[in-house]
Each structure stands twice: as C-alpha cells, then as structure tokens.
Amino acid sequence: MSQPKDFGFSEDISxxxxxxxxxxxxxxxxxxxxxxxxxxxDPYHGSIRTGFYDEETWQQMVELGWHAVAVxxxxxxxxMGLVAAVxxxxxxxxxxxxxxxxxxxxxxxxxxxxxxxxxxxLLTDIAAGESAxxxxxxEQGSLETDSTDVTFADGTLTGTAWYVTDAQKxxxxxxxxxxxxxxxxxxxxxxxxxxxxxPDRIVDLTRDxxxxxxHQARAETLCEPGKGEHCLQAALPALLTLAAADIxxxxxxQLQTTAEYAKVRQQFDRPIGFFQAVKHPIVDMMIQTxxxxxxxxxxACAFDYDKEDALRCAHLAKSNASDTASLSSQRSTQxxxxxxxxxEADIQIYHKRQIHSQFxxxxxxxQRKKLAELI
Amino acid sequence: MxxxxxxxxxxxxxxxxxxxxxxxxPEPTKTPLPQAAYEVVxxxxxxxxxxxxxxxxxxxxxxxxxxxxxxxxxxTGLQQxxxxxxxxxxxxxxxxxxxxxxxxxxxxxxxSEEQKKTFLPPIFTAExxxxxxxxxxxxxxxLASLQxxxxxxxxxxxxxxxxxxxxxxxxxxxxxxxxxxDKQNKYGGITYFLxxxxxxxxxxxxxxxxxxxxxxxxxxxxxxxxxxxxRVDEIGAxxxxxxxxxTNERGAGVGVGAVAGESPKLVMQQVIDLxxxxxxxxxxxxxxxxWRDRLIKMYERTEAAIQNARRSKVKALNGGAMxxxxxxxxxxxxxxxxxxxxxxxxxxxxxxxxxRDENAADDGKWALGYMNTYTGTISGxxxxxxxxxxxxxxxxxxxxx
Numbered sequence: 161m162s163q164p165k166d167f168g169f170s171e172d173i174s175x176x177x178x179x180x181x182x183x184x185x186x187x188x189x190x191x192x193x194x195x196x197x198x199x200x201x202d203p204y205h206g207s208i209r210t211g212f213y214d215e216e217t218w219q220q221m222v223e224l225g226w227h228a229v230a231v232x233x234x235x236x237x238x239x240m241g242l243v244a245a246v247x248x249x250x251x252x253x254x255x256x257x258x259x260x261x262x263x264x265x266x267x268x269x270x271x272x273x274x275x276x277x278x279x280x281x282l283l284t285d286i287a288a289g290e291s292a293x294x295x296x297x298x299e300q301g302s303l304e305t306d307s308t309d310v311t312f313a314d315g316t317l318t319g320t321a322w323y324v325t326d327a328q329k330x331x332x333x334x335x336x337x338x339x340x341x342x343x344x345x346x347x348x349x350x351x352x353x354x355x356x357x358x359p360d361r362i363v364d365l366t367r368d369x370x371x372x373x374x375h376q377a378r379a380e381t382l383c384e385p386g387k388g389e390h391c392l393q394a395a396l397p398a399l400l401t402l403a404a405a406d407i408x409x410x411x412x413x414q415l416q417t418t419a420e421y422a423k424v425r426q427q428f429d430r431p432i433g434f435f436q437a438v439k440h441p442i443v444d445m446m447i448q449t450x451x452x453x454x455x456x457x458x459x460a461c462a463f464d465y466d467k468e469d470a471l472r473c474a475h476l477a478k479s480n481a482s483d484t485a486s487l488s489s490q491r492s493t494q495x496x497x498x499x500x501x502x503x504e505a506d507i508q509i510y511h512k513r514q515i516h517s518q519f520x521x522x523x524x525x526x527q528r529k530k531l532a533e534l535i
Numbered sequence: 536m537x538x539x540x541x542x543x544x545x546x547x548x549x550x551x552x553x554x555x556x557x558x559x560x561p562e563p564t565k566t567p568l569p570q571a572a573y574e575v576v577x578x579x580x581x582x583x584x585x586x587x588x589x590x591x592x593x594x595x596x597x598x599x600x601x602x603x604x605x606x607x608x609x610x611t612g613l614q615q616x617x618x619x620x621x622x623x624x625x626x627x628x629x630x631x632x633x634x635x636x637x638x639x640x641x642x643x644x645x646x647s648e649e650q651k652k653t654f655l656p657p658i659f660t661a662e663x664x665x666x667x668x669x670x671x672x673x674x675x676x677x678l679a680s681l682q683x684x685x686x687x688x689x690x691x692x693x694x695x696x697x698x699x700x701x702x703x704x705x706x707x708x709x710x711x712x713x714x715x716x717d718k719q720n721k722y723g724g725i726t727y728f729l730x731x732x733x734x735x736x737x738x739x740x741x742x743x744x745x746x747x748x749x750x751x752x753x754x755x756x757x758x759x760x761x762x763x764x765x766r767v768d769e770i771g772a773x774x775x776x777x778x779x780x781x782t783n784e785r786g787a788g789v790g791v792g793a794v795a796g797e798s799p800k801l802v803m804q805q806v807i808d809l810x811x812x813x814x815x816x817x818x819x820x821x822x823x824x825x826w827r828d829r830l831i832k833m834y835e836r837t838e839a840a841i842q843n844a845r846r847s848k849v850k851a852l853n854g855g856a857m858x859x860x861x862x863x864x865x866x867x868x869x870x871x872x873x874x875x876x877x878x879x880x881x882x883x884x885x886x887x888x889x890x891r892d893e894n895a896a897d898d899g900k901w902a903l904g905y906m907n908t909y910t911g912t913i914s915g916x917x918x919x920x921x922x923x924x925x926x927x928x929x930x931x932x933x934x935x936x
Contacts, residue, residue, distance in 0.1 A: 165540060166849045174851045419930040433932030440922040442930060447862055450854070454842035455835070457852060480835050528831040529824070535807070535834065 163465045167457040168243045176240075177247035180226060184255040187217055190506055193258055197365055201503050208359050211328025211368030213258045218291075227261060228287045230268035235280055236287035241464035242269070242398050246405040246456060253409025256366045256506075256513050260329040262406065263293030267334055269398035270294065273391045274345065274383045282332065282347055282382065292332040294399075295321035295372055296392065303522050310337040310374060312344055312385065316354070317374040325520070327357055327370035334382060335374075342386035346379035354378065364516035365509055397474035400527070401459040403520045404474075404481035408456050410510050410517070411449040411484050414492040417507065418442055421496055438495055445488050452477070452484040472534045479527030485514040541616070548613050552620035555594050560626055561587050570904060572628045573702040574750035576741075581706055584630035588661040596621060597635065598659045605643075606656030622798065633703060634658035634665035638711060640783040645727070645768045645776045654709070654729065666707035668698040668730065668754060669777065676920050677936075678713075679722050679774060683756060685714035692728065692766070694736075694759040700914065704739045704752035707732050711780060712761075713773050725773035729765045736760075746906045781916060799837040799870055806830065806874060809896070810881045820881050833877060836870050858929050865921035868911030875905035 196212035221227060230245045231237020238244075245265050252262055264286060271279045271286075286292055298307035299322050310319035317337050324333065327350070335346045348355050354377030360369045383391050419442050422433030432438045459477035463470040489511040493500040500507045522530075541549060564583055569575055575584065591597050600614040601607025629635060638658055642651050657663035674681040683696025694714050704710070710730040717724030732739070736759040741749040768776050810821040810830055820826050843866070846852050847859035878901040879886040890899035912918045926932045 165845060167846070167852065169849060169852055415930075419926075419932060422932055431933050433926065433930075434935060436919070436923065436935055439926040439932050439935065440919070442932070443922045443925045446858075446925065446930065447866060450843060450859060450862065451836065451839035451866075453852075453854075454846045455839050457846060458838075458842045476835055476838055479831075480839060524832075525828060528828050528835075531831050531834070532827050535831075 163458075163461045167461040168241070168464055169247075169457065169461075170243075173240070173244045173247050176226075176229070176244060177251060179224075180248055181251050181254070183221075183224070184251060184257060187214075187255075189214075189217075189255045189257045190509060192217070193256075193366065193509070206361075208361060209365070209368065211258075211326060211359070211370075213260065213329050218260060221259070221261060222289045227264055227289065227291070230265055230272070231283050231287045232272065235283040237268075237283065242401060242460045243457075243464050245269070245398075246401055246460040249402045249405035250409035250453075250456070253406035253411075253513075253517075254413050256410060256413070256509055258329075258366050260291035260293075260326060262402070263326045263330055264291045265402055266294055266399055267292040267332075269402075270334060270345070270391065270395040271382070273394040276382060276384075278347065278380055279382045282334075285332070290331045291329065292334060293324065293326055293330045294336075295324045295327075295333040296336040297321065297323040301519075303526070306338065306343060306389070308336045308338055308343060310335055312337040312339040312346060312379065315378060316376040317346060317348065317379045318376055319374055321372045321374070323360075324370050324372055326367055327372065328359060328368045333372065335372075335379065336388055336392065337379075339385040341384075343388035344381060344385035345383035345388045345391060347382050348374070348377050348379050352377065362516070364512045366513045367516060396521075397459065397463050397470040400474040400478040400521050401456060401463060403517060404452065404459065404477040405456045407481040407485045407514060407517045408449065408452045410514055411445070411452060411481075411488040414488040414507070414510050414514070415442070415445045415449050417510075418445065418492045418495050425497075432495075441491050441495065445491050448480075448484045448487055452481045455480050472531065475527045475531040475534070478521060479524045479531065482518045482522075482524035482527065485518040489514040542612075545612060545616055548610075549616050549620065552596060552617055553624075555596075556620060556624040556626060559590065559594070560624070567898075568627060569748065569750070570900065570907060571910075572630050572632045573910065574748050574907070575630060575703070576705065576749050581630065584627060585661040585664075587627050588629045588631055591621070591629070592659045592661075597629070598639075598655075601639075601643075601655070605651050606659050629661075630703075630706075631658060631661045631664055633667050633707075633711070634661075634663065634709075637667060637780045637783055638665045638709075641711065641767070641776060641780045644779050645772075649764070650729070650767065663708045664703055664706045665709050665711065666701050666704045666732070666754075667780075668701060668710040668712040669780075670700050671697060672699050672753075676917055678777070679725065681713055681715060681725065683712075683714045684718075685716045685726055685728065685761075687716070687763075687770075690763050692726075692761045692763065694728070694730070694756045694761060696756050698754040698756070699752075700742070701739070701752045701754045702750060704732070704754050705741060710754070713777055716770055720771070722774045723771050725777070726770050727767040727773040727776040728761055729767065730756075730759065730761055731765075734759045734761075744906075745909075746903055799840055799867070799874065802871070802874055803834055803837045805897075806878045806881065807834070809878060809901075813881055813883075813885075815883060826881065829877060830881075833870070833874055836866075837874070840866055840870060855929070861921075861925055861929060864911075864915065865918045865925070868908065869918060871911055872905070872908035875901060875908050879905055 192214050200206045200209050228237035229240050233239035271283050298309045301323055310317050310321050321335055333348050336343055337346055354375045356373045357370045362369045422438050423431050425432050455477040459473040462473040492507050493511055496507050499505050595608045596617040598607040599610050599617045603609045671681050686693045710732055712728040712730040713725055715724055716726045736757040738755040739752050741752050743749055811819050813820045843859050853859055882896055885896055888895035890903055923935050927934050
C-alpha cells in the first residue's frame with residue numbers, strides 16, 4: 161500500500177479543519193478558562209481545580225458532529241479516519257482547548273479496533289453525544305498494558321486506574337484490567353456505584369486528571385481478557401499521532417506568539433526581534449515545529465492508508481513532537497522575559513499544556529527506543 | 536513519488552527513464568570521482584562527466600520541460616519525473632550544476648530573448664561550464680558590500696576586482712558576475728553580467744580546502760572588457776537578479792535537471808549499518824542505548840526532511856508557499872553535517888584513518904564527507920544568514936541588515 165502524496169488531506173477535511181478553527185477563534189477558549197482559574201494559583205494552599213470545560217461549547221460541538229468524526233457510519237457517526245481526527249486535534253492544541261473531545265477521539269480509535277458488539281454500542285452512545293476516555297495506566301504511568309493496577313473478576317473491577325486524562329469531563333471510561341486470562345478492556349460509567357473519582361492536583365491548567373478507584377464496580381466487557389493488549393497495540397499509532405498533533409498545534413501558537421512579541425517588545429531602542437540572539441532561536445522553533453507537523457500528517461496518513469507502516473510513523477511523530485513541546489515551551493517563556501514568567505501571560509498556559517503532552521503516551525526517549533525495534 | 540497519481544504520458548516517461556538509466560549507466564572512472572560536483576579537478580573526470588551530462592540531455596532527462604527555442608525538449612510535467620529517477624538511479628552527478636541550477640533559472644526569469652537563445656543550449660549539453668562570481672574576500676555574508684567594479688566605457692564595461700570560493704572556475708567558460716557600477720548605492724549600485732572566462736585579464740588560482748582537495752578558486756579580474764549585451768536586466772538591478780539566483784541555489788527554485796547526489800535517507804541508512812557493524816567492547820555501537828538514541832534522533836530528522844518536501848506541495852498544509860522551501864538549505868546542510876559527525880563517533884578512533892589509508896572504513900569517506908559538509912553550512916548564504924532570512928521573510932521580524 162502507498163500513501164497519497166497530499167497526506168489524504170481532502171477538500172472535506174480541509175473544510176472541517178477551517179470550520180473548527182473558525183469556531184474556536186470565536187469562542188476564545190483561554191478567555192473562557194481564565195475565570196475557572198481564579199484563586200487556584202497558589203501551589204501550597206490552592207484548592208483542587210474542577211475539570212473545567214464550557215458545557216455549552218461542548219454541546220454545540222456535538223450538534224456540529226465533531227465528537228463523532230471518528231465514529232463509523234454504521235454506529236451513527238461520520239466515519240472519517242485519523243487524518244480528519246488529527247486535523248481537529250491540531251486545532252485543539254492551537255487553542256489549548258479544555259474539552260472532552262480529545263479523550264473521546266482516543267476512545268473511538270481504540271473501540272474501532274475491538275470489533276465487539278459492546279464496543280459498537282459504546283461507539284453508538286458516543287455518536288449520540290456521550291463522552292468517553294481511556295483508563296489504562298498503572299501507578300508508574302507505564303504504557304505497557306500489563307502494568308495495570310486494576311483486576312477483573314466475576315464481572316466487576318477492583319483497584320485503581322491512574323493518570324486518567326480529563327476524567328472529570330467524561331461520561332464513560334474504557335478500563336484496562338488484568339484477570340487470570342490476561343488483560344481485557346471494560347466499560348464503566350463515571351457515576352455508577354463502585355467507581356470513585358479522585359482528582360489529581362496537576363500542573364496543566366487546560367486538562368484535568370484523576371485516579372479512579374474501583375470497588376467491585378460492575379463492568380461491561382468490551383474486549384475479552386487476553387485480547388486487550390492486542391487492541392491497545394493496534395490503536396497505539398492513532399493515540400500517539402493524536403497526542404503529537406495536539407503538540408504541533410500548540411507549538412505553532414507558541415511560535416507565532418513569540419515572533420509577534422519579538423516584533424513589538426522594544427529594548428535598546430529596537431524591537432528585540434532585530435537581535436539575532438532572539439531571532440535565531442525563534443527560527444529554530446519554526447524549523448522544529450515544521451518537522452513535527454510534517455511527521456504528524458505523515459503518521460495520520462499512514463494510519464488511514466498504509467497500516468503496516470503506521471506504528472513506525474507514529475513513533476516518529478510523537479518522538480519529534482515531544483522534543484518540540486519541550487523546546488517551544490522553553491523558548492517561548494525565555495524570550496518573553498519577565499512577563500512570560502507571570503500567571504497573567506497565556507504563554508504559561510501553553511507551556512504547562514506542552515510539558516504535560518510531552519509525556520503523554522511516552523516521551524521522545526521512549527518513542528525512539530520503540531522505534532529502534534522497528535528499523 | 537506515488538505512481539498512482541501519474542498520467543499515462545508521465546508513466547510511460549517514468550518507465551523510459553528507469554530503463555534508460557539502467558541501460559546507459561556509465562562504467563566507473565579509473566580513479567574515483569570526488570564526492571560532489573564542486574570538487575572535480577581532474578581533466579579525465581571533467582571529460583567523463585561532460586559526456587555523461589550530454590548523453591542525459593540527449594535522452595531528454597535535462598531541460599525536459601523547457602521550450603525548444605531555448606534548447607529544451609518542450610514537454611510538460613515530465614521534468615520532476617526525470618529528476619526523481621536520476622536521483623534514484625544513483626548515477627554520476629551533473630558537472631554543470633551551477634549552469635543548470637543557477638544560470639538557467641536566472642536567465643529564464645531575467646535574461647533577454649537573445650541571451651536565453653544563446654546561453655541556455657550549451658549549458659544543457661555541458662559544452663559551457665559555468666561558475667559563480669559573487670563572493671569576494673571582503674564580501675561574504677554581507678554580499679552587497681562587494682567592491683569589484685564595472686565601469687561603462689562606450690559600449691563596453693570594464694571590470695576590475697577579485698572573486699573568491701569560485702567552484703569550477705578552473706573549467707568554466709562563463710561566469711555569473713556581480714560587479715559594482717555605483718559606489719554610492721550599496722544595493723542599487725550592483726549590476727549582473729555574464730562574463731567570458733577566456734578573457735586575458737582573468738586569472739584563476741586554485742584554493743586548497745581543509746580536506747586537502749582543491750575544486751574552488753580565487754579569480755582576479757584585471758581590465759576585463761565585457762560587451763553591454765552581456766549585462767542581465769537593468770543597470771543597478773544586479774541585487775534583485777542575484778536574489779533570484781540564490782533562491783535557486785538554496786533549493787527553493789524550480790529546477791531543470793536533478794543534480795544527483797546521495798540522499799540524506801541513504802546516508803542515514805549507511806550510518807545505521809555502520810553502527811550495527813562496528814563492534815566495541817564486545818557489542819555493536821547500535822546496541823549501546825545512548826548511541827542508538829542519538830542515531831534515531833537523526834533518523835527522525837531525515838524522515839522529517841522528506842515529509843517537509845512532500846508537505847511543501849500541499850497548499851492547505853504548508854503554511855505559505857515559501858515557509859518550507861526556504862528552510863531547505865539550512866536543514867539539509869545541518870542534517871548532513873550532524874549525520875557525518877555521528878558517523879565519526881560511531882567509528883571512534885578508526886575515524887582518524889583518512890582516504891589513502893588501507894585500513895580506513897569506507898575509504899575514509901566519513902572524515903572527508905564530514906569536513907565537506909561545511910560547504911553546505913557556509914556557502915550560498917551561511918546557516919546564520921538563512922536564519923535571518925527565515926526570521927524576516929517568514930516570521931516578519933525586523934531586518935538585522
């Protein structure tokens with residue numbers, strides 16, 4: 161199989177991306193986020209933040225069908241692939257959007273690999289407007305699925321799922337749990353008996369995170385024990401690429417914002433962008449962001465058109481993106497000087513989102529270790 | 536290149552190119568060719584490479600899409616196929632890379648009808664080798680400070696001054712020459728000429744590089760008389776024309792024939808193989824996790840360069856027509872340099888063995904290649920100048936100068 165030269169970025173997807181970007185430009189997600197951050201800035205005494213997202217904005221997104229972009233048509237969705245989902249993810253990153261959409265897109269790509277009637281039902285529920293996310297990490301945050309701290313027995317889950325992204329925003333969870341027959345994937349609702357959600361105090365202001373404690377929580381089997389790892393592995397390229405796309409979008413915002421600042425901030429009687437000690441590091445942000453963007457589009461296209469090469473391309477994309485997240489954040493704060501170090505500057509919001517993203521589904525070093533096994 | 540998107544004519548031409556390049560691959564030279572076209576100094580290499588380029592032109596792999604009145608073959612949409620196939624086939628490079636890569640696009644954009652008809656055909660056949668007379672001892676990154684003078688005397692221009700880093704100057708029949716017609720006007724006082732190298736006032740002396748090779752020269756111009764018909768564009772328009780030449784030199788131009796050479800992807804694979812085959816302390820360098828991480832980081836960048844090139848042609852995703860192409864020179868040359876540097880590290884002490892040493896790995900090509908990568912990061916606008924251009928033209932930051 162070979163990829164189309166244009167990354168499969170069709171007219172339809174181009175329109176989808178533009179419409180979504182216009183929608184977010186009007187909404188100004190950061191301005192909506194700000195009030196929810198009031199009084200939370202003190203790391204020693206600050207209260208636990210609620211998992212902020214604007215309910216009305218999410219409902220509008222659902223009405224416009226963006227939540228169901230990756231749900232197959234048979235399940236009432238739009239039936240588009242990863243190229244389309246990545247187009248959305250990039251904009252989510254660009255606008256640092258607090259949303260159940262990221263987790264729901266991830267859930268869709270995992271559910272699509274399971275191919276059971278229970279998985280189909282959850283996809284159908286997503287199409288109807290329910291949100292869902294992954295609860296697959298153990299306490300060490302390892303991606304290896306046998307590290308889950310949840311066990312499944314007699315139709316119920318017991319144990320703790322860690323680092324559940326955007327947990328407070330979600331209606332359903334897909335939980336990886338071990339049993340005598342291996343790892344399986346299970347569905348629980350966020351509000352059902354036996355499921356308690358413990359919000360984590362995290363650095364990133366645009367996401368929330370929690371650990372979920374299960375006490376004999378009744379769970380529906382999505383994927384039989386023993387087959388869970390296979391399904392997670394099949395969905396991994398999509399999860400990595402979506403995370404990398406979010407970083408690429410945020411990095412582009414960091415680049416443009418820093419370049420703009422260098423044009424207006426005057427020191428020594430000139431805009432600081434005149435000085436090569438400022439100009440060149442910003443150009444390096446662009447070079448690295450462009451590498452990431454190209455590798456992200458390639459990885460998305462490989463997933464949709466050339467599955468055999470998808471994992472290699474996805475590791476490449478997330479490896480590069482993780483390093484971009486780090487470089488762009490460091491440069492954006494440094495080159496903004498004192499103002500970039502303040503709570504008031506949006507620069508800090510993206511910086512924190514990026515360092516969180518850097519480690520989602522493995523940082524650059526881990527991706528390269530996996531990549532070495534493939535080439 | 537995705538084969539599914541080619542039309543019938545393109546597909547047929549692609550098959551023709553592949554067949555032709557297999558059937559006509561020249562026998563290797565008696566002594567090995569230098570790594571790149573700008574290092575050729577031996578006369579037998581010159582003859583060999585000129586013959587090869589002429590043959591490729593006859594086969595319509597060069598000037599494929601250009602009009603017939605300029606010596607082209609008059610096709611449409613076939614040049615990129617020919618160029619891709621030439622690169623793929625790993626055949627000898629085209630010696631007239633300055634003529635093809637710089638003179639042709641510059642004259643197409645700025646030359647008179649007469650100049651195009653006269654000068655383009657012998658470039659394609661390699662009858663006329665070209666060199667570039669831009670840099671001077673006192674004008675490198677600040678090219679517009681050049682001092683070589685052009686004085687109008689009747690119908691003639693009289694040129695005095697010197698040029699430096701002139702690749703192929705020892706073979707060239709013609710030079711792309713920048714000279715100053717007005718000392719008071721830095722940018723607007725430069726005029727662009729086509730200078731015949733056989734003029735008695737021209738002296739060419741070789742310069743030896745850190746590699747020990749020659750290949751480039753210093754050129755002295757003493758009372759060199761040039762007819763006004765050899766001026767390109769208006770008097771004082773030289774800087775504008777030079778920028779168009781440099782855009783092509785930096786890889787952002789259209790191209791009329793591939794200047795074949797090893798792709799970064801191929802070199803990357805060679806370095807990975809080198810790491811797998813180099814045993815130290817009982818394990819291969821590839822099995823050392825620190826080295827493997829460094830190598831894969833480079834692998835990532837070579838892949839990114841390929842995907843960048845692909846994305847630059849997708850309008851909806853490229854972030855503007857020039858954003859990616861203008862990065863090509865700085866990223867390409869820096870990737871190549873770092874890649875060669877990595878190869879030296881993989882080899883360890885063995886990298887000390889140079890080209891004539893019988894125990895050297897790959898005939899010493901990694902040390903030689905590493906040193907030669909500085910050609911890429913310095914010439915044609917250094918990496919620092921490229922970063923100025925990117926910061927100013929793409930990101931809109933104020934001009935450094």
